[in-house]
Amino acid sequence: MLNPAVRVIQGDGMTLATIRQLVDEMVRQRWSLDNIAFGMGGGLLQHVNRDTMRFAMKANAMRTGDGQWKDVFKMPVSDPNKASKAGRQAVVVKNGQLVARKFDEVDPSDDQLKVVYRNGKLLETSSFDDVRARAIAGLKQSLASG
Structure with a gap:
């Protein structure tokens, strides 16, 4: 083992x-x-x-024993389109669209990502109706802006 x-x-x-x-x-x-x-x-x-x-979901950051964050990414020579995002990620709204940005480069209060599960403990729950309502609201916002 x-x-x-x-x-x-x-x-x-x-x-x-x-x-x-x-x-x-x-x-x-x-x-x-x-x-x-x-x-x-x-x-x-x-x-x-x-x-x-x-x-694809990939590791993009690691925290060292002394608490520092280090970027993790891949940059395949054979297919540059498979390059991954490096560093801790955030999702922010820009021009009405959700976009990924490095966490260190945005105001943390703008980050749309929320921790829902950590260290084996569920921190947030959503019912199916909650998810449906958010999806409909997002669709309406998308249609209105575009």
Whole structure:
């Protein structure tokens, strides 16, 4: 077993068949399956994936032991379109649109992101009706501004 804070992640090119092959090989080698985490590879979800949607969640910042924040990002040479945002992120309204900005470059009171879950504790709840009302309000605002 690896340290519980560490996992090997495999995502690119994974399908149900390749996941099965990898699991079978790990079992054959007598390696714990607790050591691996699977990401969403291009062959999953009927080929509608993060590349199709041009979206992926990635680590973008880390806090060091002394409390300093450091940027984390990727900049693939083979596909610059897959570059990720570096640093802690905020979402602000600019010209009636939501846009991502580095947290350190905006007034924290303008950040639209809210912490809803931290350290295993749910801090905020929303009913389906709350989510629907926010979506309708956002749609109305979008239609009015554009």
